[in-house]
Amino acid sequence: AKLALVGIFxxxxxxxxxxxxxxxxxKPSRVxxxxxxxxxxxxxxxxxxxxxxxxxxxxxxxxxxDLSVQWKVDSLIDWIEEPxxxxxxxxxxxxxxxxLNLVLYxxxxxxxxxxVNHTGPMVEGKEYQLLCEVQNIAPxxxxxxxxxxxxxxxxNHSFSDxxxxxxxxxxxxxIITPTKAENGAQYKCVAELELGPEGPQPPxxxxxEPLNASVYFPPxxxxxxxxxxxxxxxxxxxxxxxxxxxxxxxxxxxxxxxxKERIEDEPIIISSSLLPGTYTCxxxxxxxxxxxxxxxxAKTKGRKKL
Numbered sequence: 001a002k003l004a005l006v007g008i009f010x011x012x013x014x015x016x017x018x019x020x021x022x023x024x025x026x027k028p029s030r031v032x033x034x035x036x037x038x039x040x041x042x043x044x045x046x047x048x049x050x051x052x053x054x055x056x057x058x059x060x061x062x063x064x065x066d067l068s069v070q071w072k073v074d075s076l077i078d079w080i081e082e083p084x085x086x087x088x089x090x091x092x093x094x095x096x097x098x099x100l101n102l103v104l105y106x107x108x109x110x111x112x113x114x115x116v117n118h119t120g121p122m123v124e125g126k127e128y129q130l131l132c133e134v135q136n137i138a139p140x141x142x143x144x145x146x147x148x149x150x151x152x153x154x155x156n157h158s159f160s161d162x163x164x165x166x167x168x169x170x171x172x173x174x175i176i177t178p179t180k181a182e183n184g185a186q187y188k189c190v191a192e193l194e195l196g197p198e199g200p201q202p203p204x205x206x207x208x209e210p211l212n213a214s215v216y217f218p219p220x221x222x223x224x225x226x227x228x229x230x231x232x233x234x235x236x237x238x239x240x241x242x243x244x245x246x247x248x249x250x251x252x253x254x255x256x257x258x259x260k261e262r263i264e265d266e267p268i269i270i271s272s273s274l275l276p277g278t279y280t281c282x283x284x285x286x287x288x289x290x291x292x293x294x295x296x297x298a299k300t301k302g303r304k305k306l
Contacts, residue, residue, distance in 0.1 A: 022098060023045055023049075024043060024045060024046075024096060024097070025043070025046060026042070026098055027042045029100070030100075030198050031102050031198065032103045032196065033076055033102070034106070035077060035104060035105065036076070037075070038072075039071075039072070039073050039102075040072040041072075041083075042070050043068065043069050045068070045087050046067075048067075048089070050089060051087070052066065052087050054083050054086075055083065055085075055086055056071060056081075057078065058076075058078055058080055059071060059072060071083050071085070071100070082100050083100045084099050084100070085098045085099075103198075103199070105204075106138045108134045108191050108206050110133075110206075111132065111133070111208040112132070112209070113211045115131070115211075116129040116130070121214035121215065121246070122178050122216065123216045124216065124217035124218075125178075128178070129173050129174070132147070132171060132172045132174070132208065133169070133171045134169065134206075136168070138166055138167040138168065139163075139164060139165050140159045140162045140168050142160075142194055143158070143159045143170065143193060144159075145157045146189070146190040147187070148187065148190065149187055154174070172189070174187070180220075180244075182215055183214065183215040183217070183246055184215075185212075185213045187210065188208050188209075188211070190207045190208070193205075214246070216246050216247065218287040218290065219245035219290045220243055220244050220290075221283065223240075224290075226292065226295060229294060230297055231274065231299060236272045237274055238269070239268065239274075240268050241267045241268065241269075241283065241294075242267040243283035245285045247285045250265055250285070252265075253280070254282075267281075267283070278295050279293070279294040279295075
């Protein structure tokens with residue numbers, strides 16, 4: 001029995017000294033609050049305390065009687081240092097503190113997108129830069145800018161290497177080499193604040209107005225190879241020179257002999273009076289001219305069987 005009592009006597013002060021470190025508990029320990037929203041955090045002492053309080057640029061508080069003290073702000077609009085709860089105890093450690101993990105966030109005033117050093121339509125195959133600008137966002141280290149072409153994310157830019165608790169302006173550049181398939185496509189930039197599990201879900205986002213891409217590309221014939229057609233006297237024949245392009249192609253025709261019918265700026269000729277020969281169509285826009293040949297031959301008659 002004596003040995004048992006001695007064991008209890010020595011274990012009690014050891015446990016007492018190292019059990020819970022600073023003996024201060026913040027509830028919650030991490031707070032994510034939107035600009036202008038209310039915030040309230042409780043600091044609790046787990047053993048008797050002489051003084052318990054909050055050190056803060058706003059609404060500092062202390063108590064000499066209770067084991068709990070609250071830091072509370074009805075509308076947080078100041079970019080302050082993180083509040084600190086402190087306790088002065090009767091026994092060692094006689095004074096300690098816990099810093100609140102406080103995240104005050106603000107969605108951006110604006111998110112905009114524009115080409116860099118360029119106006120007007122883009123040209124297929126050339127390289128361009130698009131700039132996304134974000135005004136007054138905080139904290140920037142939680143920001144991810146997501147670039148979209150139509151509904152597909154094509155690039156994202158995080159700012160975790162920048163640390164600032166107050167609002168800042170940031171930007172991101174997307175390098176593109178457009179194709180004709182992207183003519184009319186919409187680009188947009190989305191600013192997303194990923195604030196962790198304590199933050200709002202889904203994360204708050206602000207999206208730019210879309211940028212409509214106008215892409216110039218040279219004429220391309222639907223069927224580019226030369227065509228050979230047989231001509232039956234009195235029957236209609238069709239020469240189809242249709243091409244895609246931006247700006248819209250204009251057309252001109254030439255033939256190996258004078259054409260009885262002259263048709264300007266038309267991609268398709270339908271006629272029953274064409275003569276055998278070579279007809280060359282040219283489709284052109286501000287970028288390039290391309291030509292296609294139609295070889296019209298008289299239909300040969302087969303030999304009559306004896």
